[in-house]
Amino acid sequence: MFDRHHAVWPENMPRHLSLPQTSLYTNLEVSALRYPDRDAINYYDSPITFAELKAQVDALAGYLQAQGVERGDRVLLFMQNAPQFIIGYYAILRANAIVVPVNPMNRTAELEHYLDDTDAAVAICGQELAGFIAPLVGHGNLRRVVVAAYSDYLTRDTDLPLPEEVQAPAAPVKGEGLVSWQQALAAGEPLGPLLVGPDDLAVFPYSSGTTGAPKGCMHTHRSVMATCVQGAVWSHGTTESVTLATLPYFHVTGMQGSMNSPIYGGSLIVLMTRWDRRVAATLIERYRVSRWVNIVTMAIDLLSDPQVEDFDLSSLENIGGGGAAMPAAVSDKLFQLTGLRYMEGYGLSETIAGTHINPTDKPKAQCLGIPVFDIDSRIINVETGEEMAVGEVGEIITHGPQVFQGYWKRPQETQKAFIELDGKRFFRTGDLGYYDEEGYFFIVDRVKRMINASGFKVWPAEVESLMYRHPAIQESCVISTPHARRGETVKACVVLAADQRGQVSEQQIIDWCRDEMAAYKVPQVVEFRDELPRSPTGKVMWRALQEQEWAGQARQAC
Template sequence: MFDRHHAVWPANLPHTLALPQTSLYTNLEISARRYPDRPAIVYYDTPLSYRELDAQVCALAGYLQSKGVKRGDRVLLFMQNAPQFVVGYYAILRADAAVVPVNPMNRSVELEHYVEDTDATICICGQERYEAVAPLLDAGKLEHAIVATYGDYVTEPTDLDLPAEVQADVQPIESDKAVAWSQALNAGHVPSAHEAGPDDLCVLPYSSGTTGAPKGCVHTHRSVMATAVHSIYWSRSTSEGRSLATLPYFHVTGMQNGMNAPIFIGSTVVLMTRWERKTAAKLIERYRITRWTNIVTMAIDMLSDPEIESFDLSSLESISGGGAAMPEAVSDKLLKLTGLRYIEGYGLSETIAGTHINPFDAPKPQCLGIPVFDVDSRIIDTDQLTELGPNEVGEIVSAGPQIFTGYWRRPEATESAFIDIDGKQFFRTGDIGYYDEEGYFFIVDRVKRMINASGYKVWPAEVESLMYRHPAIREACVISTPDPRRGETVKACVVLNNEGEASADEIREWCRENMAAYKVPRVVELCETLPRSPTGKVMWRALQEQEWPEAS
C-alpha cells in the first residue's frame, strides 16, 4: 500500500473510511427525515426543501415504474443543471434503475449511441433538448420521454439574470410518446419498495479512449457513495454548509461534489443552470456560500471581473476543482481576495471523481494532490509495467473503493484497463505523471488522446467517427491545437474524397449541425494525405507534435 503521503495527511482524519452499506438514494431519504424543512436546493432564489425533493423523487419513481422501469434498467438523463436533474437522478435510483447521464450539448446522432448501447427505453430531458430526443421517439428507438421546463422551479421573485433556458415558456409536446414533467409527477403513482443495494448498478457515465465510440463506466452504489462521502470528510464540510453548484451535473465532478455529497450530509445546494460570473458572485454573497467546486477556467473568469472586489466572498471556506493546472498568478490573486488556496484534485469518469486531492492545510500548486481514503496509487513504467519510484515518470495507476467495475459490455476494454500489482487490481488511468518525495502526484502528459478544451473532454476518435458521416470526407484525424482562451481546442486534418467538394468552412458548419458545440473543430485543415506508419495507421501523434511547435 502506497503510504509515502501519510506524513502530510490532514490532521485528525483517518487513513481509512468505512462507507454506508446502502444505496445512494437512501442518503436523500435520511436527509429528508433529518432536515425536512431545510432547503435542499436554492434555484435562482426559489428554495426546494428536502421534504419536497424526496416527495417529488418518489412520485417520479412511481411514474417510471408504471412505464415498465425495473431493477437494473437504464434510464437516460439528458438535461442541464436544474432541480429536475436532481429529482430525475434520484427518482431513477429510487426505482432501482441506473442513471445514464448524457451531456445536454449532444445531438440526436450522438444520443442514439447511448440509447443503443444501454438499451434504455426512457429519456428524461430538458425541453430545450427535446428536439434531439424526438427523432429517436419517432424511429422507435426510444419508447417514452419526460420533458422538463426549468422555469417551472423559479416561483419566487428574483433580481438574478436568468439563462434563456430558464426564462423560456413551456413548449407544447406533440407526441403521444412524451409527457410534460408536471404530468408525470401528478400522475399519482407510488413506487414499490426500494430494493437496490450497494452492489447494484447506479450510474453509467460515459468515457472514451483512443479508439471507438464512448464507453459506459460501470459504477455501483458503493463506488458512487465512496467519492461523495470522501469529499465531505476531506473538506470537513457540515450539514450547515452551503455549496455553490456551477459544474454540470452530467459530469462526475459536478455530480459528486455539487449534488451527491451535499445530499449525503443534508446541506444546501445553490444551483446554477449556466455559468455567469456575476450571478455566481452574487449567490456566494447572498447565501453565504461555504464550498465551491469548479473548474480552473471558472475561477479565472470570476477573478478577471473588474468588479469582483465589490462582492463579499468572506463566507467561503473551500474552493477546489481541477480540469487544468491552476496558474500560480491566479492562485495568488485568489488567496489575496479570499484568504484561500485553490485546492486541486484529480479523478476520471472511471473513478467517479477524485482519487487524489491536495490536503487543505498543505496544498501544492499545479499538483494533483495525494491519494485519498483507502486509495493505493502507484507509478508504473509504460513499457515494462514495473513499478517506479519517486520523481520517475510513468503511468498513474490506482486502486480504491471508487474505481469502476469495468466498461459496459466491453470485456476486452475492461481487461486492458487493469493491471495486477501485489495481488491487487489497479486501474490504468492512461495519464503520465510522477510523485515527489512527500507522495504528492503530478501529471505531465496523457497516454490517451483526450483534448481538454476549457474543462470539456473531447475524444478525437469520437469526433472522427462523426466526421466520417460527411459524404465528402475520406479521412479525418483530430488533434489538439493551442488556443489562447481555452488552453487547447479541436483541430481536424481532413482528406476529401476524389469526387468530394467541400471547403473548410462548410465542413465546420456541418460539424456544428451534427455534434455538440465543444466537439466542433475550431480549425479544419484540408490535406492531400495524412502521415501513416509502416502498418498503414494514421500517425496522429506526428501531426500533434507538428502542431504545437508551429503554433508556439
C-alpha cells in the same frame, strides 16, 4: 500500499472511512427524515425543502416504474443543471434503475449511440433539448421521454438575470411517446419497494478512448458513495455548508461535489443552470456560500471580473476542482481576495471523481494532490508494468473503493484497463505522471489520446467518427492545437474526396460540425491535406501529426 503522503496527511483526519452500506437514494431519504423543512436546493432564489425533494423523487420514481422501468434498467438523463436533474437522478435510483447522465450538448446523432448502447426505454430531458431526442422515439427500445421545463421551479421572484432556457415557460408537449414533467408527477402512480443496495449498478457516466464511441463506466452505489462521502469529509462539509453548483451535473465532479455530497450531508445546494460570473458572485454573497467545486477556467473567469472585489466572498471556506492546472498568478489573486488557496484534485469518470486531492492545509500549486482515503496509487512503466520510484515518469494506476467495475458491454477493454500488482486490481488511468518525495502526484502527459479543452474531454476518435458522416470527407484525423484561453482545442486534418476538392471550404466543414455535434467537440481549425501520414501497417500516424502541430506552433511563438 503507497503511504509516502502520510507525512503530509491533514491533521485530525482519519485515513480510513467506513462507507454506508446502503443505496444512494437512502442518503436523500435520511436527510429528508432528519431535516424535512431545511432547504435542499435554492434555484435562482426559489427554495425546495428536503421533504419536497423526496416527495417529488418518489412521485417520479412511481411513474417510471409504471412505464416498465425495472431493476437494472438504464434511463437516460439528458438535461442541464436544474432541480429536475436532481429529482430525475434520484427517482431513477429509487426505481431501482441505473442513471445514464448525458451531456446536454449532444445532438441526435450522438444520442443514437447512447440509446443503442444502453437499450434505454425511457429518457428524461429538458424541454430545450426535446427536439434532439424526440425523433428517436421508436429507435431501439426508446418509447417514453419525460420533458421538463426549468421555469416550473421558479416559484419566487428574483432580480437575477436568468438564462433563456430557465426563463422559457413550459411549452405544450406534443409527439409520440412524449409526456410533460408535470403530467408524470401528477400521475399518482404507486411506488414499489426499494430493492437495490451497495453492490447494485447505479450510474453509467460515459468515457471514451482511442478506439471508438463513448463507453459506459459501470459504477455501483458503493463506488459512487465513496467519492460522495470522501469529498464531504475531506472538505470539512457539515449540515451548515452551502455549496455553489456551477459544474454540470452530467460530469462526475459536479455530480459528486455539488449534488451527491450535499444531499448526503443534508446541506444546501445553490444551483445554477449556466455559468455567469456575476450571478455566481451574487449568490456567494447572498447565501453565504462556503464550498465551490469548479473547473479552473470558471475560477479564472470570476477573478477576472473587474467588479469582483465589490462582492463579499468572505463566506467561502473551500474552493477547488480541476480540469487544468491553476496558473500561479490567478492562484495568488484568489488568495489575496479570499485568503484561500485553490485546491486542485484529480479523478476520472472511471473513478467517479477524485482519487487525489491536495491537503487543505498544505496544498501544492499545479499538483494533483495526494491519494485520499483508502486509495493506493502507484506509478508504473507503461510497457513493462514495473513500479517506478520518486520523480520517475510513468503511468498513474489506482486502486480504491471508487474505482468502477468496468466498461458496459466491453469485456476486452475492461480487461485492458486493469493490471494486478501486489495482489490488488489497479485501474490504468492512461495518464503519465510522477510523485515527489512527499507523495504528491503530478501529471505530465497522457497515454490516452484525449484533448482537454477548458476541462471538457474531447475524444478524437469520436469526433472523427461523426465527421465521416460528411459526404465530402474522405479521411479525417483529429488532434489538438494550442489555444490561448482553452489551453488546447480541436483541430481536424481532413482529406476531401477527389470530386469535392475546391468545392468545400474549411469554414463549411466547421459550420457542418456545429450542427452535428456538441460545441466543445467542434474543430476550431480545419486543415485540408492531400493525404495523411501512415505507418507501414497502414494506420494513420496521429501522433506524428500531433507532434508536428505543437512543434510548428512553438516555432511561430518564437
